[in-house]
Amino acid sequence: AQTVTQSQPEMSVQEAETVTLSCTYDTSESDYYLFWYKQPPSRQMILVIRQEAYKQQNATENRFSVNFQKAAKSFSLKISDSQLGDAAMYFCAYREWSNSGYALNFGKGTSLLVTP
Amino acid sequence: DSGVTQTPKHLITATGQRVTLRCSPRSGDLSVYWYQQSLDQGLQFLIHYYNGEERAKGNILERFSAQQFPDLHSELNLSSLELGDSALYFCASSVAPSGSGFVVDTQYFGPGTRLTVL
Numbered sequence: 396a397q398t399v400t401q402s403q404p405e406m407s408v409q410e411a412e413t414v415t416l417s418c419t420y421d422t423s424e425s426d427y428y429l430f431w432y433k434q435p436p437s438r439q440m441i442l443v444i445r446q447e448a449y450k451q452q453n454a455t456e457n458r459f460s461v462n463f464q465k466a467a468k469s470f471s472l473k474i475s476d477s478q479l480g481d482a483a484m485y486f487c488a489y490r491e492w493s494n495s496g497y498a499l500n501f502g503k504g505t506s507l508l509v510t511p
Numbered sequence: 512d513s514g515v516t517q518t519p520k521h522l523i524t525a526t527g528q529r530v531t532l533r534c535s536p537r538s539g540d541l542s543v544y545w546y547q548q549s550l551d552q553g554l555q556f557l558i559h560y561y562n563g564e565e566r567a568k569g570n571i572l573e574r575f576s577a578q579q580f581p582d583l584h585s586e587l588n589l590s591s592l593e594l595g596d597s598a599l600y601f602c603a604s605s606v607a608p609s610g611s612g613f614v615v616d617t618q619y620f621g622p623g624t625r626l627t628v629l
Contacts (some may be wrong), residue, residue: 440620
């Protein structure tokens, strides 16, 4: 099974600053999808951004962008102009593909603290 | 609001008991996925149903079972509960997939059911 590693259990950023969360994964597939999900204290899982492996261009959603390095199997999330509402657990996920299912394989998460 | 609903929000029960968690997918979504989030195991995939049929199994215990009904809602049944089954159980839904091909497929999560086994 593919593994997803988030090496930073906790990160801290000041409001309005930029922070980058790291994620690496292990796969032998050439086609796959990668996701970042946010889990605030409410525990709701919220999709932040999605990247298709076949696309060269890095995905961007407003203040959120990714740095996707396919050869290095790296998928980091950059949050610009951090806001207090960005404080949450962030999970990197790899979407497995098989003939029968499309399960998400999650990393352990990074807890992001945003300070005023 | 993702459009995925789960009931109940909280469930407290005793060891050895059986519970049923319910999930209603977003309108139009045919796939339902169940995940378990616990402190020691993190977020783990349990099972995937597509249009009433089981499509994939993950780390699901034999004491657990699920089904998807003709109206596409799904239930996760947990029996002979143990203390270690205490966790947050998420349901997610997506439109695809149905078979061959590589389909863009984003999973949207419900609010979860918090299960506490005493």
